Amino acid sequence: xxxxxxxxxxxxxxxxxxxxxxxxxxxxxxxxxxxxxxxxxxxxxxxxxxxxxxxxxxxxxxxxxxxxxxxxxxxxxxxxxxxxxxxxxxxxxxxxxxxxxxxxxxxxxxxxxxxxxxxxxxxxxxxxxxxxxxxxxxxxxxxxxxxxxxxxxxxxxxxxxxxxxxxxxxxxxxxxxxxxxxxxxxxxxxxxxxxxxxxxxxxxxxxxxxxxxxxxxxxxxxxxxxxxxxxxxxxxxxxxxxxxxxxxxxxxxxxxxxxxxxxxxxxxxxxxxxxxxxxxxxxxxxxxxxxxxxxxxxxxxxxxxxxxxxxxxxxxxxxxxxxxxxxxxxxx
Amino acid sequence: xxxxxxxxxxxxxxxxxxxxxxxxxxxxxxxxxxxxxxxxxxxxxxxxxxxxxxxxxxxxxxxxxxxxxxxxxxxxxxxxxxxxxxxxxxxxxxxxxxxxxxxxxxxxxxxxxxxxxxxxxxxxxxxxxxxxxxxxxxxxxxxxxxxxxxxxxxxxxxxxxxxxxxxxxxxxxxxxxxxxxxxxxxxxxxxxxxxxxxxxxxxxxxxxxxxxxxxxxxxxxxxxxxxxxxxxxxxxxxxxxxxxxxxxxxxxxxxxxxxxxxxxxxxxxxxxxxxxxxxxxxxxxxxxxxxxxxxxxxx
Numbered sequence: 001x002x003x004x005x006x007x008x009x010x011x012x013x014x015x016x017x018x019x020x021x022x023x024x025x026x027x028x029x030x031x032x033x034x035x036x037x038x039x040x041x042x043x044x045x046x047x048x049x050x051x052x053x054x055x056x057x058x059x060x061x062x063x064x065x066x067x068x069x070x071x072x073x074x075x076x077x078x079x080x081x082x083x084x085x086x087x088x089x090x091x092x093x094x095x096x097x098x099x100x101x102x103x104x105x106x107x108x109x110x111x112x113x114x115x116x117x118x119x120x121x122x123x124x125x126x127x128x129x130x131x132x133x134x135x136x137x138x139x140x141x142x143x144x145x146x147x148x149x150x151x152x153x154x155x156x157x158x159x160x161x162x163x164x165x166x167x168x169x170x171x172x173x174x175x176x177x178x179x180x181x182x183x184x185x186x187x188x189x190x191x192x193x194x195x196x197x198x199x200x201x202x203x204x205x206x207x208x209x210x211x212x213x214x215x216x217x218x219x220x221x222x223x224x225x226x227x228x229x230x231x232x233x234x235x236x237x238x239x240x241x242x243x244x245x246x247x248x249x250x251x252x253x254x255x256x257x258x259x260x261x262x263x264x265x266x267x268x269x270x271x272x273x274x275x276x277x278x279x280x281x282x283x284x285x286x287x288x289x290x291x292x293x294x295x296x297x298x299x300x301x302x303x304x305x306x307x308x309x310x311x312x313x314x315x316x317x318x319x320x321x322x323x324x325x326x327x328x329x330x331x332x
Numbered sequence: 333x334x335x336x337x338x339x340x341x342x343x344x345x346x347x348x349x350x351x352x353x354x355x356x357x358x359x360x361x362x363x364x365x366x367x368x369x370x371x372x373x374x375x376x377x378x379x380x381x382x383x384x385x386x387x388x389x390x391x392x393x394x395x396x397x398x399x400x401x402x403x404x405x406x407x408x409x410x411x412x413x414x415x416x417x418x419x420x421x422x423x424x425x426x427x428x429x430x431x432x433x434x435x436x437x438x439x440x441x442x443x444x445x446x447x448x449x450x451x452x453x454x455x456x457x458x459x460x461x462x463x464x465x466x467x468x469x470x471x472x473x474x475x476x477x478x479x480x481x482x483x484x485x486x487x488x489x490x491x492x493x494x495x496x497x498x499x500x501x502x503x504x505x506x507x508x509x510x511x512x513x514x515x516x517x518x519x520x521x522x523x524x525x526x527x528x529x530x531x532x533x534x535x536x537x538x539x540x541x542x543x544x545x546x547x548x549x550x551x552x553x554x555x556x557x558x559x560x561x562x563x564x565x566x567x568x569x570x571x572x573x574x575x576x577x578x579x580x581x582x583x584x585x586x587x588x589x590x591x592x593x594x595x596x597x598x599x600x601x602x603x604x605x606x607x608x609x610x611x612x613x614x615x616x617x618x619x620x621x622x623x624x625x626x627x628x629x630x631x
Binding site: 017024026032036039044050051107108111112113115135140146153155198251254292295 | 595606617
């Protein structure tokens with residue numbers, strides 16, 4: 001504080017209180033944002049960056065840091081058929097969850113975007129699954145898809161069909177795991193899309209209706225183009241989350257790490273298996289960084305696509321409202 | 333520990349009732365098909381939860397009944413007792429409340445503080461710092477678990493609740509969310525006026541920003557509580573079986589019987605793990621929906 005009090009002659013005409021106040025106004029903002037940046041640097045940024053360091057060493061969970069091995073951990077991982085198996089499983093589960101989820105969420109949102117009765121009740125009911133944690137969802141659906149006698153096995157038996165080996169065959173297992181994701185997230189995404197739909201000016205629908213456009217036509221020609229930025233957002237979050245899926249495949253068969261033959265081992269499960277049962281932190285860190293790069297790459301591709309679409313929209317539709325909406329709609 | 337990205341801001345939605353009254357606004361009148369569809373979605377959302385509760389109140393052998401059992405039986409409390417005897421659910425519930433509560437309060441506090449500074453105070457480097465916050469939202473910090481695990485072991489925090497709480501103390505999403513809310517909510521003149529009246533910066537924050545931010549703080553706190561409550565991977569790594577969170581306890585319960593566990597007991601555990609959030613949902617579901625629809629998005 002003494003540095004401030006020993007100011008120049010003109011400044012010294014200010015009372016001590018005023019100087020204190022100036023100091024307060026100048027430095028307080030930094031104090032207010034500091035906790036976030038300090039903690040994020042220590043707990044968010046540093047671990048991600050230090051992962052690179054770990055990945056360059058022979059590093060054991062118990063023995064600690066070993067020899068420097070350069071990029072060997074990356075080379076071994078990328079040559080490991082189990083890594084590519086995990087990669088394929090992740091993509092398969094992701095597609096089986098993202099595509100139906102987006103379609104269903106859009107349908108629910110469109111239905112809710114009407115003068116529906118008891119709208120709060122319906123909104124709450126579609127959001128209900130979201131409150132069940134992934135662990136609980138996995139536990140419940142593991143029983144629903146229980147191949148030795150769950151309700152679905154009961155149904156297939158009842159109709160005289162061959163039993164489906166949900167926990168053993170790769171594709172059925174992917175469907176079961178994708179179902180868990182879909183069940184939890186569809187309603188949540190429907191609400192996000194509903195918010196976007198409600199922001200569409202109603203007179204656009206009205207004039208379209210006056211021009212003779214039917215409900216279906218209005219949906220495809222107004223609703224879908226208008227909510228596209230939000231849809232892109234939903235796809236991006238679903239992608240980032242989907243590539244990191246762990247809980248559902250882990251608990252679908254909790255005695256293994258993604259099935260007895262890795263039928264549903266995902267990339268994060270592969271990472272987990274490397275790090276803990278195998279204690280190979282070097283390989284696990286390399287896997288984490290490969291996945292990190294995949295996610296960043298996918299994010300950049302999405303960003304490029306959404307920018308292109310958004311700039312096309314601005315040139316096509318010139319109403320100020322529309323332009324503002326899409327300009328803001330681009331992900332930053 | 334959940335990744336986030338921003339999404340396009342949307343204009344606040346008008347009330348449906350208002351819209352129906354207002355002839356100038358055009359809403360489709362839903363037909364019976366819309367209600368039928370909503371009914372199907374309602375059943376799809378509710379059935380797994382209801383079936384879990386029904387199974388939890390019956391016996392394990394009812395699992396493959398055709399059609400599936402839908403009427404509760406008499407064994408709910410017996411199954412719950414069995415679940416509590418198999419894993420330490422009492423401790424797990426307490427631990428999860430402590431973890432989620434601390435994380436929610438800390439994130440709300442730090443985010444309101446930083447969000448206020450970004451929204452209403454002028455300082456050198458404000459814009460680049462805000463861009464940094466937004467950029468960090470898209471980073472999947474979950475992938476830093478290996479070094480984070482090493483830090484926790486170094487600090488001898490393994491098996492302690494701090495190991496779960498500390499990495500969750502700040503959220504880039506929270507800062508962004510509070511900044512977006514405060515930038516439009518507090519008029520700049522109010523900040524100026526407080527300064528003219530001789531209020532300190534802290535006084536302005538405490539007496540002007542915090543009261544204005546209260547609704548957004550509640551929504552952010554709700555989301556952070558739920559995110560911390562449902563987190564699994566990190567607690568699984570750092571909390572041992574003697575000091576579980578609700579999720580690790582439930583996972584241990586599900587694994588307790590190998591491939592043929594006592595289904596009723598396991599599902600009783602699942603029901604217990606859901607009940608606290610179900611209560612929260614019934615009390616604050618509207619705020620939750622408003623939060624999701626206003627752009628309070630967690631990916």
